[in-house]
Structure formats: structure tokens, C-alpha cells
């Protein structure tokens with residue numbers, strides 16, 4: 001039986017939350033309005049907040065956009081979409097509540113066999129309660145195929161290697177690994193999806209993509225926001241667990257992995273796991289942690305991290321971290337991968353910067369040419385782009401050489417709408433493509449890099465270096481980069 005002729009029930013647990021309202025429902029609407037969901041799709045919201053179907057639909061509508069269906073037909077698409085949305089309230093650990101939900105689902109699925117997606121858009125502390133209640137209510141009765149049921153979970157997956165392993169094992173009692181889609185939404189971003197294409201489908205990069213020609217790699221994630229009412233959650237995790245162990249390490253693994261013999265989820269994951277396992281555990285010598293303090297920035301006063309009402313006033317949770325990682329293999333031995341992530345910084349950007357080695361014995365040295373090395377900059381957000389700095393003769397008489405940029409800006413180069421990461425990832429879940437999701441062995445290997453240093457930071461009570469909100473971060477991060485002969489961009 002074709003997938004199109006089956007029902008598809010998408011259950012969003014934690015439907016009243018930010019992630020569900022701002023990302024998941026808009027992504028589902030984007031897919032629906034492009035005709036990418038099966039005809040018999042139904043969407044069920046579940047959380048504790050009491051709402052009628054009508055209020056739920058109103059609440060969803062706030063964040064739906066007409067990007068893919070501009071003009072008059074948008075309303076028609078929205079009506080069609082909202083007609084397929086239903087809401088049930090209940091406690092997360094209540095089998096009975098999920099039995100009630102099951103009845104509504106069966107009513108809507110009718111006699112058709114139904115594939116099911118369970119999206120757990122809830123804090124990880126209740127993942128297990130929900131999984132067990134879902135299992136107990138018989139909602140996960142179908143398995144990995146025909147009809148299938150799948151679960152989607154968001155990081156953080158545990159706080160360290162052992163809590164992550166435990167979560168994997170306990171969730172595994174309800175959902176098999178093949179049914180489990182661990183999202184890292186950075187992998188769904190257009191530029192990150194392009195990384196492998198850029199590396200492996202262009203002859204000009206792959207031969208240079210190694211220690212002989214690359215001097216350093218920087219991966220930076222900067223946010224010019226405070227923890228903004230999420231202080232309670234953030235303080236329990238900190239920037240290393242919230243951004244570095246997942247988003248930055250995932251990006252690094254794609255920058256550094258070997259080519260796959262086959263483009264499928266299994267082969268891609270195998271290569272990513274292989275390279276992540278070749279990264280030695282991070283030590284305190286190669287880590288700088290910081291915490292933002294109050295400051296006037298661009299005419300506005302910003303509270304420091306410790307002033308957030310959800311944060312204990314003696315918290316040593318880092319809001320900034322910079323680390324130098326290495327990879328112990330023939331391609332990368334000796335090349336520093338400098339990664340940093342911070343909140344309350346001077347801008348919002350995520351980018352990868354590949355710095356090539358200096359061109360030796362330049363014929364043009366005597367001309368006093370600009371000898372800064374070639375750099376390839378891949379900007380993930382906000383303005384997706386790929387830039388390559390090259391030496392160029394400045395037009396005019398004489399021979400003046402300067403570095404200039406070959407600049408590919410997505411907004412200008414492509415007419416297509418750039419999909420939100422959640423749109424492509426939701427579609428992958430429905431199609432069963434796990435290439436952009438984190439496998440359990442990859443998760444374990446990622447925690448192995450950071451768990452020892454996280455333990456040390458906490459047991460030794462190491463205080464983060466303060467930095468003013470809106471600044472470039474702690475000074476010690478510059479010294480860390482300089483230790484490896486690198487200057488942060």
C-alpha cells in the first residue's frame with residue numbers, strides 16, 4: 001500500500017509550547033501548503049493547558065505564514081490545514097489521557113492504516129513519562145514499517161555520557177532506534193545541508209581539504225540575546241551542553257568527515273561517528289568559559305546573566321565557551337578546530353571559517369602584496385552565504401594586489417524560498433530519511449568529548465570569566481586562539 005493512501009497522524013506533545021507554536025506547526029503548514037503531506041493527514045496537539053480545538057487553531061494561526069502560497073489562496077490553505085488540527089489536554093504521565101487521545105486519533109484515521117509521528121516538544125525531563133504513557137496506551141503498536149510509528153526528540157539528550165546512555169536505553173524500551181529521530185535543527189539548515197555537496201561535488205575543494213593546505217578551522221555561534229526568560233532551563237545546562245556538544249560538533253563532523261561510499265543515512269552516520277571518535281576529549285587547557293554581565297549596549301541597558309530572575313545569583317554556568325579541538329587522523333592531524341558559542345555577544349551569526357595556509361614563495365612578495373591567506377567562509381545564519389577570499393590585481397596601472405571576496409549570497413543567487421530547517425527535517429521524518437538525525441552511537445561519542453571537562457568545571461567550581469553584554473566575549477578566548485596561531489574573525 002502506498003504511503004499516500006495511508007492516513008498520517010502527527011501528534012505534537014507539548015503543543016502549547018514555544019517550539020510547537022513557532023516552529024513545528026508553521027513547518028507542517030509549509031509542507032501542507034506545498035502539497036507535501038498525504039491527503040489524509042491529521043495533526044493532534046497534546047499538552048496540559050486546557051484548550052478547545054477552536055482556541056488551539058487560533059493559537060496555531062498566529063505563526064503560520066503564506067510564504068509558499070502568497071495571495072488569496074493562502075486563506076483557503078490555512079482553513080484546510082486548521083480543519084485537520086485537533087487538541088487534547090492531559091497529564092504527560094497519564095496512560096488514560098493518551099487513551100482518550102487515541103480514541104480521537106482513531107476517529108479521524110477511520111478505517112485507513114495509519115502512520116504515526118510523535119513529536120516530543122517538551123522538556124527532556126518528561127520524555128520518559130510520555131514515552132511510557134504512549135506505549136502503555138498502545139499508541140506505538142505499529143513498528144518500523146507499514147504502518148510505522150516514529151518519535152522525534154529535541155536536544156538536550158541527557159547532561160553527560162551516562163545520563164544520555166540511560167535516556168537512550170529507557171526510551172529504547174518503547175521506541176526502537178530505527179523509529180527514533182533525534183533532531184539537531186542545525187543539520188536541517190540549508191547551508192549545512194549544502195556542506196557535503198560543496199566539499200564532495202566540487203573538484204576545487206576536496207584536494208585541498210586537509211592538513212597540508214588548511215591551517216585552521218573556526219566554527220562560531222554568536223547570539224546577541226540574553227537567556228530571555230529561559231534562564232531556568234539554561235542554568236541547568238549551560239552553553240557547552242546547549243550549543244557546543246550538539247550544533248557545533250555536528251557542523252564540525254560534516255566539515256571533517258571522509259566522503260561516504262553511498263549517500264544514505266547509514267553511510268553518512270558511519271562517517272560522522274568515525275570522525276567524532278577521532279576527536280580527543282577536551283581538556284581545561286583548551287577551554288575558556290565566560291558569563292555575560294550587565295552593560296549598556298546600543299543605547300539599551302541589558303541585565304547580566306546573574307540578574308535573570310530564574311538564575312541563582314552565584315551561578316557559574318557558562319554563557320560563553322571557546323574550545324580548541326583536534327582530530328587524530330591523517331587528514332587533520334595538527335589542524336586546530338576552534339569552536340566558540342556565546343550569548344550576549346556583539347552580533348547574531350553562525351559561520352564556519354576555513355583558513356588556508358599561506359601561499360609560499362609568492363612571486364608577488366616583492367610588490368608588498370596583501371599576504372593574508374585564502375579563507376572560505378560559510379555563513380549559516382542570518383544571511384546564508386559562501387565567500388572565498390582570493391588575491392586579486394586591483395584594476396588600474398601597475399600591479400597592486402589585494403584580497404577580495406568571491407561572494408555567493410543565497411538570497412541573490414537563488415530564486416527559491418529558503419526553507420526553515422524544521423520544514424526539511426519534518427519531511428525527512430515522514431519519509432523516513434535519517435541522514436540528518438543523530439544516531440545513538442554518534443550521541444555517545446559526542447558526549448565522550450565533553451563529559452570529562454564538564455565534570456571538572458562543576459566539581460572544581462571553576463568560575464567563568466565575565467564579559468560585558470554586547471562585547472566579543474572573554475579576553476581569554478583570544479589567548480586560546482593565539483596559542484594555535486589563529487585570530488578569531
Ligand SMILES: NC(=O)c1ccc[n+]([C@@H]2O[C@H](COP(=O)([O-])OP(=O)(O)OC[C@H]3O[C@@H](n4cnc5c(N)ncnc54)[C@H](OP(=O)(O)O)[C@@H]3O)[C@@H](O)[C@H]2O)c1
Nearest residue numbers: 014016017018019020047048049121122123124154155156
Ligand atoms: N524553543 C526552541 O526553539 C527549541 C530549540 C531547540 C530545542 N528545543 C527543545 O524542545 C523542547 C520544547 O521546547 P519549548 O521551548 O517549546 O519548551 P517549553 O515551552 O518550555 O515547553 C513546552 C511545553 O511543555 C510543557 N512544560 C513545560 N515545562 C514543563 C514541566 N516542567 N513539566 C511538565 N510540562 C512542562 C508546557 O505545556 P503545558 O503546561 O501546557 O503542559 C509547555 O508549553 C525542549 O526540550 C527544548 O529544549 C527548543
